[in-house]
Every structure is written in structure tokens, then in C-alpha cells.
Amino acid sequence: MNDLESQTIYLQDSIQLSAGQHSDQGRKARNEDCLGFFQPQGNLLTTKGAAAVIADGVSTAEAGAEAAFYCVQEFLSDYFDTPDIWTVGKSAQKVLTSINRLLYSRSHEYLTTSRGHICTLSVLVIKSRTAHLFHIGDSRIHLIRDNELELLTEDHTTQLNRQDSCLARAMGMDTHLEIDYRAVEVKQGDLFLLTTDGVHDSLAPAMLKQLSLSSEDLQNNCEALVQAAYDAGSSDNLSCLLVRVDQLNDDSLNQMTDRLTLLPFPPELEPGMKIDGYLIEEELYASNRSQLYRVRDLETDQTWVMKTPSRNYEDDTAYIERFIMEEWVGSRIHSPHVVSVHIPNRAKTFLYYLMEFIDGVALDTWISQNPSPKPALAIQLVKQIAEGLKAFHQRETLHQDLKPSNIMVRPDHSAVIVDFGSVFVAGINEIFVPLQRDRILGTMNYSDPVFRLGQNTGIKGDMFSLAAITYEMFTHKLPFGNALENCDNPQQLQKLNYIPADRYNPIIPVWFDRALEKALMIDPTQRYDSINQMIQDLTQPNPDFLVPREKEQKTPNALLFWQLMSLMWFMTALFTLIAFWLK
Structure with missing residues (x-):
């Protein structure tokens, strides 16, 4: 049995059926x-x-x-x-x-x-x-x-x-x-x-x-x-x-636990140590849930990123299941804008998995290094992140924790999603297991706020995260400030107010800001139905979004006047505006 086949050995179904047929x-x-x-x-x-x-x-x-x-x-x-x-x-x-x-x-x-x-x-x-x-x-x-x-x-x-x-x-x-x-x-x-x-x-x-x-x-x-x-x-x-x-x-929980723990957690790794033929060269990241290391395959001289589970969770069966599923899911998502999972051709002696090494910086670092990014470059990154998300969605998989630190930007300005730690897989969720599956709520200021209230909004949740990241790329601020951190119930969410992006960056066109606002609506039913629709409105002015926000409260006659003025402006300045904005 190769490593890819062994990833779901703990889910092996013991169902037995008998059948007969006649015609x-x-x-x-x-x-x-x-x-x-x-x-x-x-x-x-x-x-x-x-x-x-x-x-x-x-x-x-x-x-x-x-x-x-x-x-x-x-x-x-x-x-x-x-x-x-x-x-x-x-x-x-x-x-x-x-x-x-x-x-x-x-x-x-x-x-x-x-x-x-x-x-x-x-x-x-x-x-x-x-x-x-x-x-x-x-x-x-x-x-x-x-x-x-x-x-x-x-x-x-x-x-x-x-x-x-x-x-x-x-x-x-x-x-x-x-x-x-x-x-x-x-x-x-x-x-x-x-x-x-x-x-x-x-x-x-x-x-x-x-x-x-x-x-x-x-x-x-x-x-x-x-x-x-x-x-x-x-x-x-x-x-x-x-x-x-x-x-x-x-199967009982004990039986499933036995299968999940066939591979032990690795020891604490340091540069210079070797594990299964991989030389640990550098620790890239560490949190209370996992560690990332740059490693070199001594057999092929290739460089990989090794993700290891945190020893804090050695007795947490739900955590172990989620970690194992990360590799399985990652090996099935194929996109130039999603990190590739490497399936080794030799057996493991510890629990970990390998990913391609992305040469670049995390998006949060890129944002800090680019206080006034060129709109064309920033939009190009947003479109690439969207393509990565769509690769997840085509496999009925939700990312659920998209944030700048989970996105890498290569030197050629291409974006790559690099994390599978919070994914939800509908097909796997159909399979019965005798345990309460680990549920990750994502990062407070980027994940869908209704998700933490128990509502799964599907692709609209990932869209909310993408819109929040886009907002931050252009403003260096968050669309609701820090207010999301204090929302624990529906009543508090309803009181949240979106902060117009042009308040922080006055060159942002009204139509661009209104597209972000729509994708970031607290009520999921008022958001876009697809990421493609959102990207369309972020790259091409939607006539419905050309009315300046302050004009909406005017009298009907004044509103009509401004709508006509906006329409005339739209027809005469559309191509010039797009050329300037995306230049």
C-alpha cells in the first residue's frame, strides 16, 4: 500500500452488502x-x-x-x-x-x-x-x-x-x-x-x-x-x-483511535536533524497547532516544506483526523494558485506531510511592503487567489480560513494558497466516524462572521474572506475595523457597519468600493452568488454601483439627477477610468 492509499486507511468502511438481480x-x-x-x-x-x-x-x-x-x-x-x-x-x-x-x-x-x-x-x-x-x-x-x-x-x-x-x-x-x-x-x-x-x-x-x-x-x-x-x-x-x-x-472510538495513531508524532525538530531521508534545514513557521520546516530530500536533492503536527494534540483524535485529511485533500486540489502536496514513494515512520516549497513572501508581508500598490498588480493577485479558491470549490471543498498569512506571493507576482488546515470536505463529511470532528472557526477578522454562529455559508464564506483581503490590500485596514472581534451573537453582527474603502484610500472608485461592500455583507443572502460575479464587478464598473454613496439619501428628484449625471459620466469616462485604475 503506497502513502496516498494509506491516508484514509482509518476510514476504511466495513459495510458488507449482499445483492441479487434478475430480468x-x-x-x-x-x-x-x-x-x-x-x-x-x-x-x-x-x-x-x-x-x-x-x-x-x-x-x-x-x-x-x-x-x-x-x-x-x-x-x-x-x-x-x-x-x-x-x-x-x-x-x-x-x-x-x-x-x-x-x-x-x-x-x-x-x-x-x-x-x-x-x-x-x-x-x-x-x-x-x-x-x-x-x-x-x-x-x-x-x-x-x-x-x-x-x-x-x-x-x-x-x-x-x-x-x-x-x-x-x-x-x-x-x-x-x-x-x-x-x-x-x-x-x-x-x-x-x-x-x-x-x-x-x-x-x-x-x-x-x-x-x-x-x-x-x-x-x-x-x-x-x-x-x-x-x-x-x-x-x-x-x-x-x-x-x-x-x-x-x-467501530468504537478506541478502534478508530488505534488506526489514527499508527504513525507517532515526530519529535521536536531542529536544523541538521534527519527524518525519513529528509534533512531539516530551517523552521519556517510554528504555532500551537503545527510547524513548517524547509527540508531537503537527501535522495533527490529536492527542497520541500514539511508540515508536522503539534505535540500538544497527541491525544486529540479529532485533531489527528483533520491533520491526516489535510494531505489527502491537498493531493486532490490541482491549480497553479494552490500549493502542491508531494506524495513520497517511501514509507513514513512519523506523522507529517510534504508540500512544494514556494519561494516568495506571505501576502501579509507583501501588503506591508507595498503601502500603495499598483491597482493592476493588486487586482492580478486577487484574481489569482480567486482561481485558487475556485479549484477548492470545484472539488466541493471549502477553505474556511483564507487570510494573508496563508497566501504566498512569488517574485513573479503570482499568488499561491498554501494552507489546508481548516478545509471542509463535503464528501468526507458524509462518512460516519465515531467521533466529534474537529471544527476550525477560521481567523476572526477574515472568516465569515456567521460561520462562528454555526451557519455554514459555503462558497460565500470563502468569498467574504477574499473580499476582506482585497480591502486590506488597497487600504491597509480591515472593512469593519476590529469590531468583528467583539461579535458573539446575531444582534451584534447586525449592528456592524462597513467602513467605505475610499475613506482610507481616496483614489478607490465608488464602483470598486461598492463591489467590496456587497461581497462583505453580513447577511450571506445579500452577497454575490459566485466568485466570478465578484471579480467581474471588481474589474469592470457595474452601472448600479456608480451612484456615490452620499447621494443615495437625496430626494427622488435629486437622486434621478445624480443617476443621470453618473450615467453620462460612465459612458464618457469608462475606458479612461479602467485604463487609469488598472494601469
Whole structure:
């Protein structure tokens, strides 16, 4: 096992599933149903789970069988190829959207509608202790628990008359995919039953339950269900799939602690010492939580940065888990504006990880060295930091502690985010562990103030941090002064007042200041929806932000006058302004 694989060994899922499946054309000329089940091993089972899929090709669409086959095969292939850092929801949605788009396009390659690639689809993904359901059409997913059968999905059909109905939603029916999602807590002994309408329309719920539980052999039970539906007169294709939860991860905290502490903390390191073939050359940083050292690989002569855990936390299991996850997360974030994590090809004897060495200065030092930075240069740094943040967000990862000391500026004026200590990973958060995970609240004057009140604002939290840093780069001040340090409740936050940036730097244009103010709104719903929108308004004047702040309180006529004046100024001076500001 290499080092990359061993990073999540403590999360190895001991869940055990059994499955059975059977499909038959029944009284039809050909079988237009398709189904499949895949349970990976090792890390993939931990990060992605196991998946069961069932699809029913629409008989009135000539290519319904092909659509069903494509849905099942592509989902079971592509879902497990999505980044292991993504949540089940994002992974499945990305794959299903791609499948739906291709089916729709295939249907419209023909001049008639007789070649429609349309099918129903029901997907069950079991990850850790949660079952994730994705459903469209009239195939079904049932749960049998404690001898009770529950239907977990809703048919997407429209009743035409007493006897006839038609599908209202299906894969390949529309360019917009509207698929139902549901999450269900899993318990040991749960039995999930997936069926197409040829089975569940012909058998009463009591019979579905009885035959599903008729023996321990799930394959025999599936065959019995199909045969019973046939004997009951079903005229459709017949398919069903059973998945039973035989065992869940029941590790105790002590067992998990044993796995987390397989590697001891390193001793206190000093220049000249050697560890695992790395020569300690210089201590770069030290805090009560970690240390950073510049080290040289004696085998390759390459220079790296080694991060070691603080011995203050040797008995803190949650801290150790977070430290281990830093390396795992960092190895999955790829951007020229995010520091690269180095995965060594030799075993470790202590707990630490390696990053590329960034030649440069921390942004807080750069700010102090540049009291009046050129706007074009400062904006370029802001845009690069934004690109680094977007690399996190594309992996469903939040930084949560972006601040000037966590950003390096190279001699070529490129910015690099260099810290993973406070990241939140949605995909890992889905995995059950028998401990209270370490929650880092970030740095007071830069992190989202509502975060410390227990509200996770997602990417808007990182955007707040980026805006606060941008404000400081241009003013050498903080947007709320030191007031954030004294806010412990919502009432205090509501009383905070943003300090206009042009109060400290009069050359800052009003539109630039208003963009910062919007990104720094205490109420997250009033901020930008994306970092791209914020960068757009910081680099190109937004007409809505051209009204000077003091003019907003004027009478309606005065306000109209100033708006017209501002518009005229905007139209005549736009290009000159941009050229001067970004020069």
C-alpha cells in the first residue's frame, strides 16, 4: 500500500452488502429493461459507496432498450470515476445530467420521434450509513425494515383515463433533468427492493415483501419475484434487484483511535536533524497547532516544506483526523494558485506531510511592503487567489480560513494558497466516524462572521474572506475595523457597519468600493452568488454601483439627477477610468 492509499486507511468502511438481480423479457418480444449492481473494494467503497441501478426503456420509444442499457452501464462506470472528494449527490447529478443530455441529443438526431431514447431510472447508492436515492419515471425503490415494506419513490406519471397513464418525466425526455433525490439512514438488516412496473404492477405489496424475504439467497428471491409476476399475468418485461445490508461499520472510538495513531508524532525538530531521508534545514513557521520546516530530500536533492503536527494534540483524535485529511485533500486540489502536496514513494515512520516549497513572501508581508500598490498588480493577485479558491470549490471543498498569512506571493507576482488546515470536505463529511470532528472557526477578522454562529455559508464564506483581503490590500485596514472581534451573537453582527474603502484610500472608485461592500455583507443572502460575479464587478464598473454613496439619501428628484449625471459620466469616462485604475 503506497502513502496516498494509506491516508484514509482509518476510514476504511466495513459495510458488507449482499445483492441479487434478475430480468426477463416476459411475454414481450424483447427485454427493454436493464439493471446492475457494483460494490467496489477498499478506498472506493469508503469514498463512493456501492450502487444499484434499474432502468425500463419506454416501449413507445423505439430506442428505449438502448436508453436503459446506456443509463445503467454509464452510471456504474462514470459514477465511480468522479472525484473521490465529491459528495454522492454531486457525483450522481453530474453523471445523470451528462447521460440525459446524450439521450436527448440522440433522440433528436432523427427526423421522426420514433427513435426516442427514453427510459425510467432508479438509482440506489449506499455510502457509509446513508442510502442515497435518485429517481425518475415509474420504476420503484422499496425498503423492507423490521418486516415492513415502504415505497421510497414516487411514480412520475400522468393519468389519461381510468385505464391509461403516461410518463410525465423520464431520462432523455427533456434537456432539463428533473430527478428526485432522497437520503435515508441505513440500518443493519435493511433490504432494498428495486423493481420495474412489470413486477410491482402485478404483485401486491404484501407479496413483494413475502417473496423478497422468502430465503437468505437474494438471487433466488429475485427469480421468485419475476416468476410470480409472470404467473400473475404481467404482460411487460420483468426485472427486480435486491440489496441487503449485512453489516455496518460499528467501530468504537478506541478502534478508530488505534488506526489514527499508527504513525507517532515526530519529535521536536531542529536544523541538521534527519527524518525519513529528509534533512531539516530551517523552521519556517510554528504555532500551537503545527510547524513548517524547509527540508531537503537527501535522495533527490529536492527542497520541500514539511508540515508536522503539534505535540500538544497527541491525544486529540479529532485533531489527528483533520491533520491526516489535510494531505489527502491537498493531493486532490490541482491549480497553479494552490500549493502542491508531494506524495513520497517511501514509507513514513512519523506523522507529517510534504508540500512544494514556494519561494516568495506571505501576502501579509507583501501588503506591508507595498503601502500603495499598483491597482493592476493588486487586482492580478486577487484574481489569482480567486482561481485558487475556485479549484477548492470545484472539488466541493471549502477553505474556511483564507487570510494573508496563508497566501504566498512569488517574485513573479503570482499568488499561491498554501494552507489546508481548516478545509471542509463535503464528501468526507458524509462518512460516519465515531467521533466529534474537529471544527476550525477560521481567523476572526477574515472568516465569515456567521460561520462562528454555526451557519455554514459555503462558497460565500470563502468569498467574504477574499473580499476582506482585497480591502486590506488597497487600504491597509480591515472593512469593519476590529469590531468583528467583539461579535458573539446575531444582534451584534447586525449592528456592524462597513467602513467605505475610499475613506482610507481616496483614489478607490465608488464602483470598486461598492463591489467590496456587497461581497462583505453580513447577511450571506445579500452577497454575490459566485466568485466570478465578484471579480467581474471588481474589474469592470457595474452601472448600479456608480451612484456615490452620499447621494443615495437625496430626494427622488435629486437622486434621478445624480443617476443621470453618473450615467453620462460612465459612458464618457469608462475606458479612461479602467485604463487609469488598472494601469
